[in-house]
Structures are given as C-alpha cells and as structure tokens.
Amino acid sequence: MKLNIKNKFTTHLPADANLENSRRQVTEACFSYVTPKQTSHPELLHVSPEMRDNLGLTEDDVTSEEFLKVVTGNKVLENTTPYAMCYAGHQFGNWAGQLGDGRAINLFEVEHNKKNWVVQLKGAGETPYSRTADGLAVLRSSIREYLCSEAMHHLGVPTTRALSLALTGDKVLRDVMYNGNPDYEKGAIVSRVSPSFLRFGSYEVFAARQDHKNLKTVVDFTIQEHFPHLGAPSKATYIQFFDEVCTRTLEMIIHWQRVGFVHGVMNTDNMSILGLTIDYGPYGWLEGFDFGWTPNTTDSQHKRYRYGNQPNMGLWNLYQLANALYPLIEDAKAMEAVLEKYTTDFELQSLKMMRSKLGLQLENASDISLVKDLEDVLQLTETDMTIFFRNLSNFKNDSSSDGLSIVQEAFYNPTDLSDKIRQQWHGWFERYAERLLAESILHSERKSVMDTVNPKYVLRNYMAQLAIDKADHGDYTLIDELFQLLKHPYAEQPEHQQWFTKRPEWARHKVGCSMLSCSS
Structure with missing residues (x-):
C-alpha cells in the first residue's frame, strides 16, 4: 500500500510536549500525539471507491490486511505520527472551554493529484481530550456518519468525506437516550477524510487563553495551506480570510436548507473553517416541512439548532470566530461589515436557492x-x-x-x-x-x-435505522444498497422507487428515526 504521505499539520504547528495519553488541559499546542487503541477482531464492512481513488489507493490496496489494520488503528504507518487536535468551543450558546478530539485520531496526510487529504479515525480510542468518555464509537453512529458524509457529497453539499467503515470486534457501552439504560453495542470505526479538520474552536482556544502567538501561528498556517490565493498573512489578509470563511459557511448552510438537512448540533467546535459539513451526530432530513424541527433530543426544549434557525446559528458562530480573530485584526468596523454582509447575502442567496427549487x-x-x-x-x-x-x-x-x-x-x-x-x-x-x-x-x-436541484433520494433517518437494525444482526447488505442509491440522489432510479416514500408511521416516534441524542 503506497501513499504519498505528508505531515504538514504536525510539522508546522506546535505539539503538546506531554506525551502521556491522560485527560488534561493542553496549553500552547494545536495537537497531542496519541496512538490508536488495538482492537480484538477488526472486520472491514465497506470502502468508498471514490475516496479510495482520491487517495491514490487501488482495489488491491483496500482489500489488503495492511489497509484493514491501518483503518482500524491496529497499525501505524512508518514515518507517521497520529495525533488528536486541541480546540475549544461554544456548546448550545455557552462557553465550554477546551474540548478537542475526544474520539478522533488523525493518522496522516496524503497528497494525490495535487490535493491534500487528512485521514482520520473516529472511534479509535481515548485521547487527552476524551474527558470522561472512552474515545470509542458504536456501529450505529458509525453507519450514520459513513453513509451521510458520502451522501451529502453527491447531493452537492460541501462536506467531509468517509473512506471506510469497520467493526472493531469489541463491545462498547452506550446509553442511547441518556435515560439511565446503558447497553453494550458493536464497536466500530469510521475513517474520515477532509482537506482539513480545523474548526472555529481551533482558534477560539488560543484567543480565550490570550495566547496570541499561537493564534497567529495557526491562522497563518490556515491561510498558507488552505487560502493561499489571499496572499501573505497581514491584517488585510486576515479580514479577507474571515470574509471567505463567512461566505463558505453561508454557502454550506444554504445547501442544507435546499435539501432539508438539519445538522442538529451547530456548536462552534462542529463548524469547519473550510465551510464543510462536519461531525455527523444527531442529524436528520426534514420529513414534514417544518422550520421548527430539530432531530436532537438534547435540543428539544429550546430548539436552538432547528431547521429554520440554522442560518442564524451560522451567523452567531461567525461572531464567535470574529471575537477569536479580533486580536490579530483589531478593526471592529471591518469585521462588523463582513458579518452584516452575511445577513444581506443570506436574504439574496436564500431567495436565489428557492427560485431554483421552483424552476x-x-x-x-x-x-x-x-x-x-x-x-x-x-x-x-x-x-x-x-x-x-x-x-x-x-x-x-x-x-x-x-x-x-x-x-x-x-x-x-x-x-x-x-x-x-x-x-x-x-x-x-x-x-x-x-x-x-x-x-x-x-x-x-x-x-x-x-430535478438537478431537488433530490429524489435523501438519507432519511428511518432508512439509516433499517441499515443499522440489519447490521446489528450481522447483515450488512443494506449499507451497500443505500450507499449505491445515494450516489445518484437526483436520478430517477426506478429500480429503487421504494425509497422515494414518506417516513413510515412506525418510524414517527422510534428511537433513531425521530429522536436522536448526541451519542447517536
């Protein structure tokens, strides 16, 4: 298995000097080195052919024992140093302080066809940022993330991607609805891929600690690696950078509104600096058209992240990013002008989007x-x-x-x-x-x-739940059926007409179909 390995993130950004994998506050560092947890009986369930090709891998590569070991954390490739990222965030409007990659471990970067990809494992064990959790993931949530990230890409929605879905062979204890009824579930790992997993909280953490030196370091790195067209870092460049992040964030949310996608947990640590949909937890697609709907049980009372409020939450999160970047810019009027432009652009882009849906x-x-x-x-x-x-x-x-x-x-x-x-x-x-x-x-x-704007097929929660129910009994065929279906969401696909239907009544109040928690 040959990969064009790059390690720009770990080479150019400050590392945690403490090499112990213990829960703690990590200061003056963008990441901590960690080693994925060994699993007892790994089994590969699915691989995305498109992401395989994007990384320069062959079909023989992804059917090899080495590939299985790498994407389940059982082998660390030579000249790579897995790590977990340090970031902070606002959760449901409240400052939560340091958060970080609690169950995500970045393996390495791959450059192929002049594109750079970060390969990450979700559910591969604890990190210094796991707090009280175990850093693991279950098959249920892993199927949802694997299918959804690839489905969103084919819908034309900016998103992180998925390379593979695998079982660990281990059991994981989870309380699905946080109601005091924990149970053991199949452990699983999703290999996620993105040009970058930097999020708003990656900048908030340094601003909150008044560590302006490292704030500048990570912002400059972001511009040089992901926004090089803006030129050399300067105050003017920082404003342009913020403006482009606002534009990309709005474009992403307009796409969400277009297809009826509700993220469910738009905390600032779940907002990609590249304007990509990231961290698929309690998401869902609208069944009945309802501006007030949220799939997240944690948000059921205040509905902060309801469908109709997603554009406002994008703006609120951008205000927090503006506060984080302010020490480098120190021009409140310029930043306020960018944020006001978001509001104006939303009205224009939203109407343009609805016009397209109406033809x-x-x-x-x-x-x-x-x-x-x-x-x-x-x-x-x-x-x-x-x-x-x-x-x-x-x-x-x-x-x-x-x-x-x-x-x-x-x-x-x-x-x-x-x-x-x-x-x-x-x-x-x-x-x-x-x-x-x-x-x-x-x-x-x-x-x-x-018909190129209004999809025929989306990953409704009940569809994902059917795949999960079958997988729990060892039948993984529906995962592939849905994966293939969702690669062509705008095509008629008459052979799959059974999926072009309203949510069945049995799914209306079923856990996993209408009610999802942050552990989902």
Missing part, C-alpha cells in the same frame, strides 16, 4: 411573497419536503395541471386538507402558474433543471 430562472419582484406564501401553506398540514419539491417539477402552467393532485403524494394525511387549506393551495398554484408564464423555457427543460 424560476428570471428575477421577479413577486418571488419573495410567492416563496413566503408557499412556506406558510406547506406548514398547514404535514407535507413531505423531499417528495413535494421533487414532484413539483411535473407541474405545467396550463389548464391541464392540477397542482394538488401532482403533489398529493407528499401529504401525510391527505384527508386533513380542509376546504380552507385546499383553497389556499389552489390560490398558490394559480399564482405559480401565472409566474411561470414569465419564464421563456419549456416545461420539459424546466423539469430537467428542477
């Missing part, structure tokens, strides 16, 4: 109210977001089109549509039909474009 290519002053009224009527009765927008492309702006019948499949309880709600729907479709007349495009062309 509107031209700008029209009436579009704001058309979108707002649609969002209002969608919430009058439980309406599946994915099915609604996918089927909407079948609507024609002529007398032969009955809007309600075209989207009927999206309603969970069609009989719940009162006469008043039906009238509102008919009124909206009349306005939509009139608006489409202003578009100089054939219906077939519009449908084709809309």
Whole structure:
C-alpha cells in the first residue's frame, strides 16, 4: 500500500510536549500525539471507491490486511505520527472551554493529484481530550456518519468525506437516550477524510487563553495551506480570510436548507473553517416541512439548532470566530461589515436557492411573497419536503395541471386538507402558474433543471435505522444498497422507487428515526 504521505499539520504547528495519553488541559499546542487503541477482531464492512481513488489507493490496496489494520488503528504507518487536535468551543450558546478530539485520531496526510487529504479515525480510542468518555464509537453512529458524509457529497453539499467503515470486534457501552439504560453495542470505526479538520474552536482556544502567538501561528498556517490565493498573512489578509470563511459557511448552510438537512448540533467546535459539513451526530432530513424541527433530543426544549434557525446559528458562530480573530485584526468596523454582509447575502442567496427549487430562472419582484406564501401553506398540514419539491417539477402552467393532485403524494394525511387549506393551495398554484408564464423555457427543460436541484433520494433517518437494525444482526447488505442509491440522489432510479416514500408511521416516534441524542 503506497501513499504519498505528508505531515504538514504536525510539522508546522506546535505539539503538546506531554506525551502521556491522560485527560488534561493542553496549553500552547494545536495537537497531542496519541496512538490508536488495538482492537480484538477488526472486520472491514465497506470502502468508498471514490475516496479510495482520491487517495491514490487501488482495489488491491483496500482489500489488503495492511489497509484493514491501518483503518482500524491496529497499525501505524512508518514515518507517521497520529495525533488528536486541541480546540475549544461554544456548546448550545455557552462557553465550554477546551474540548478537542475526544474520539478522533488523525493518522496522516496524503497528497494525490495535487490535493491534500487528512485521514482520520473516529472511534479509535481515548485521547487527552476524551474527558470522561472512552474515545470509542458504536456501529450505529458509525453507519450514520459513513453513509451521510458520502451522501451529502453527491447531493452537492460541501462536506467531509468517509473512506471506510469497520467493526472493531469489541463491545462498547452506550446509553442511547441518556435515560439511565446503558447497553453494550458493536464497536466500530469510521475513517474520515477532509482537506482539513480545523474548526472555529481551533482558534477560539488560543484567543480565550490570550495566547496570541499561537493564534497567529495557526491562522497563518490556515491561510498558507488552505487560502493561499489571499496572499501573505497581514491584517488585510486576515479580514479577507474571515470574509471567505463567512461566505463558505453561508454557502454550506444554504445547501442544507435546499435539501432539508438539519445538522442538529451547530456548536462552534462542529463548524469547519473550510465551510464543510462536519461531525455527523444527531442529524436528520426534514420529513414534514417544518422550520421548527430539530432531530436532537438534547435540543428539544429550546430548539436552538432547528431547521429554520440554522442560518442564524451560522451567523452567531461567525461572531464567535470574529471575537477569536479580533486580536490579530483589531478593526471592529471591518469585521462588523463582513458579518452584516452575511445577513444581506443570506436574504439574496436564500431567495436565489428557492427560485431554483421552483424552476424560476428570471428575477421577479413577486418571488419573495410567492416563496413566503408557499412556506406558510406547506406548514398547514404535514407535507413531505423531499417528495413535494421533487414532484413539483411535473407541474405545467396550463389548464391541464392540477397542482394538488401532482403533489398529493407528499401529504401525510391527505384527508386533513380542509376546504380552507385546499383553497389556499389552489390560490398558490394559480399564482405559480401565472409566474411561470414569465419564464421563456419549456416545461420539459424546466423539469430537467428542477430535478438537478431537488433530490429524489435523501438519507432519511428511518432508512439509516433499517441499515443499522440489519447490521446489528450481522447483515450488512443494506449499507451497500443505500450507499449505491445515494450516489445518484437526483436520478430517477426506478429500480429503487421504494425509497422515494414518506417516513413510515412506525418510524414517527422510534428511537433513531425521530429522536436522536448526541451519542447517536
């Protein structure tokens, strides 16, 4: 197994001088050296062919014993030094202090085809940042992360990636719902891959400790390695850097809103500096269109990270990053201008995104109210977001089109549509039909474009749960079926039509389908 190994992160950034793998506060360091935990009976369940190729590996490589050992932490490659990253963060709006990679261990960096990738194991054992946890992961959460990160990529959403999914052969004790009912589950490890795993908290930790020397070191490294087009580090460059991070963060969240994805735990330590979706925990896709929905039981009371609040939370997190970067910039007005631009850009980008979902290519002053009224009527009765927008492309702006019948499949309880709600729907479709007349495009062309924006298949929680239930009984076939399905989320795939359906009623209140904790 030949890899073009690079170690830029560990070469250019300060290391923890203490080599003991003990829980502690780590100061003046970006990372601590650690060794993954040996597992008793590792077994490879799945490998992403695309990520295999991105790293320059062959099919023979990933079927080798060496590959299995590396991606389960049982072998450390020569000239590599695994490490866990030090960072801090705000969790649910409160400053949490040092956090760090509690169950993630970075193995090495690989350069291939002029791209740099960090390869990381999630669930490979404790680190100095594990606090009271064991640093391990279970099959349940590992399947969810493995499938989702690759599915998001194929949806066109900026994301970290996944290389492999493996069993450890060990049992791990977990309390799924934090309700005092722990049980042993199958241990597993996901090999995650990203150009960088730096997150907002990587900068917050040094700012909070007033360690401006190392703050500058890590910011300069970030710019040189990941934003080289901005030029040499300077105060002006730092402002440009912050502006680009804001832009990338907003672009990512707009994509989340477009496909109905809810991250569930948008703490600052879960926000990538590259604007990538990172740390797939209690995530979920909207079933019924609902701005107030969150998949995270920990957030069920205040719903801080609900679907409709994700853009606001992106801005809140960027304010925390601004505070962290301020010692290097010392220009509050310039930074405030960047943050104000985020708000303006969100309004513009959100409307542009909704226009694309509706198949509107031209700008029209009436579009704001058309979108707002649609969002209002969608919430009058439980309406599946994915099915609604996918089927909407079948609507024609002529007398032969009955809007309600075209989207009927999206309603969970069609009989719940009162006469008043039906009238509102008919009124909206009349306005939509009139608006489409202003578009100089054939219906077939519009449908084709809309079907590249509105996915037919997303990883609904119940789908992941079915794969988990089968895997718990030793059947891993559904993992591959869903993996293959989600590689082409915008294609019709009639042979997989059974997955283009509303959440089944049995999944409405089932743990893992509607309720997820941070251990999920």
